[in-house]
Amino acid sequence: MLDFPDKFNAIPKIVFSRTLQKAEWNNTRLVKDNMVAEVSKLKQQPGKHISAGGIRMFQEFMRAGLVDEYWLTVQPVVVGKGKRLFGGLEDRTNLNLIDAKVLRSGVVVLHYLQTNNNQENRH
Amino acid sequence: MKKSYLFNLITFDGFFDGPNGDLSWHNVDNEFHEFAISQLNETDTILFGRVTYEMMASYWPTETAIKNDPIVADKMNSLQRIVFSKKLDEAAWSNSRVIKENADDELSELKQQFGKDIAIFGGSNLAMTFIQQNLIDEYRIMVNPVVLGRGAPLFEGLNCRFNLKLLKIKTFKSGNALLYYKPNDLM
Numbered sequence: 401m402l403d404f405p406d407k408f409n410a411i412p413k414i415v416f417s418r419t420l421q422k423a424e425w426n427n428t429r430l431v432k433d434n435m436v437a438e439v440s441k442l443k444q445q446p447g448k449h450i451s452a453g454g455i456r457m458f459q460e461f462m463r464a465g466l467v468d469e470y471w472l473t474v475q476p477v478v479v480g481k482g483k484r485l486f487g488g489l490e491d492r493t494n495l496n497l498i499d500a501k502v503l504r505s506g507v508v509v510l511h512y513l514q515t516n517n518n519q520e521n522r523h
Numbered sequence: 524m525k526k527s528y529l530f531n532l533i534t535f536d537g538f539f540d541g542p543n544g545d546l547s548w549h550n551v552d553n554e555f556h557e558f559a560i561s562q563l564n565e566t567d568t569i570l571f572g573r574v575t576y577e578m579m580a581s582y583w584p585t586e587t588a589i590k591n592d593p594i595v596a597d598k599m600n601s602l603q604r605i606v607f608s609k610k611l612d613e614a615a616w617s618n619s620r621v622i623k624e625n626a627d628d629e630l631s632e633l634k635q636q637f638g639k640d641i642a643i644f645g646g647s648n649l650a651m652t653f654i655q656q657n658l659i660d661e662y663r664i665m666v667n668p669v670v671l672g673r674g675a676p677l678f679e680g681l682n683c684r685f686n687l688k689l690l691k692i693k694t695f696k697s698g699n700a701l702l703y704y705k706p707n708d709l710m
Contacts, residue, residue, distance in 0.1 A: 462670075472535060474666070476689050476704060478654070480681025485536040489672025492548065495535060497668045497698035506689035510700055512535070512668055 414438070416457060436464045459486055462493065468514055470495060476506035525634050527641040528661040529650055530562070531677060532699075535666060538674030539647065545674075550667045552697045556595060562663075563598040567639035570630065573608035575645030580616040605629065607649050627656040634658070651681050661705050662687060668698035 413428040416435045423430040431438050439461060442450055452458055452467075461467050495512035502508055532549055533539045541548060571579065582588050583599040604619040607626040614621045622629050630653060633641055643650055643659065653659050664677075687704035694700050 470535070470670075472666075474702065476687040476707075477684065478678060478681065478687065479684045480678050484676060486670065486672055489536075489670065491672060493670040493672075495668040495670065495698065497694060497700060500692055500694045500700050502689065502692055506687070508689065508692055508700070508702055510535075510666065512698075 414442075435460060436466065439466050440464075455483075455486060459489055462486075462489065463491075470512040470514070472510045472512070474508040474510065525568070525636055525638050525641050526660045527630060527634060527643060527653070527658060528663055529643045529653070529659050530663045530665075531645070531650075532665045532667055533677050534669050534671045534674070536670050536672065537676050538671050539645075539677045540675040541671055542673050548667060548669045548671060550669070550697050550699055552695075554695050554697060555699070556592065558693075558695070558701075560594050560598070562642070563595065563602070565640050566602065566642045568603045568605065568633060568641045569599075570641060570643045570649070571604065571606045572645065572647075572649035573606060573611055576604075576606040576608070576611075576614070576616075576619075579644070580614070580619070584616060626652050627658060630658045631656075634660075647675070647678060651678060654678065654681060654685075655683060657706065659706065661690070661703065663701060663703055665699050665701045 409426045411427065413423075413425065414431055415423050415428055416431050416438075418432055420430055435457065439450070439452075443466065449469075452461060458467070494515045496515050497510060497512055499511040500508065501511075531539050534541075534548060540546070579599065583596050588596045588599075600617060602618070604614075604616065605622055606614050606619055607622050607629075609623055611621050626649060630641070643653060650659075686707040688707045690703040690705055692700060692702050
């Protein structure tokens, strides 16, 4: 837990934005456009995994077929209102569950792989 | 005292109903049926809202259902069922009864009795009435391995926020993950 901030600060980061002028956080690069091309290129390189958060951006990657794995953490709380996970995806995506973990806090971590049979659903 | 449980299938992105009521994403196989049977073995009463009732009443008594799925069909057709609806005048499906008002009183009374569990299927509106009255003893949420993108979120518009306690999880070969919770407190 203690070395999480060090790891997070050290790891190479990319921020996609048209409005940001510069990214000052350590080891961060700003990319203004061609997000999908940038990620496609990154995926060609050897190395460890690429982690992506941010819902709007993530949906772009899903549409472009760039997402290989999904991690969902389900918190043990019902809120009734709020933002949806994805808003406005047109196509169904089938996943393969490969692992489910329970944390002491009651959080459930579900780990999925993208299946290969989704191409027919894409326009 | 009887225990009440809510059983729902949802997608990865939290929908329990697809666009135009599309439920084709329900990921059911033999293992699911075995689970459904064991769950019904511990259940002696099923509660529905009208929409779910009509959907189930149009399937389970048919010859197709009895032929394809004899054990579940037998249970679904024989267990005591209650449908909560202001619109419906009578329930034609065998062994069913219609309650027009005070769904929460009815469930409170049922829970005082002895016997097996009370299942609450589907019906987000009905479920929310019970949730708000703190009448649900267990939540069984089955996350299906599919991103739907659109649909009706589970418990949309609920006016309270509450914490749950995770009891256990069960994963299925089909990729479904069933999460069992009990309510912790209402806030």
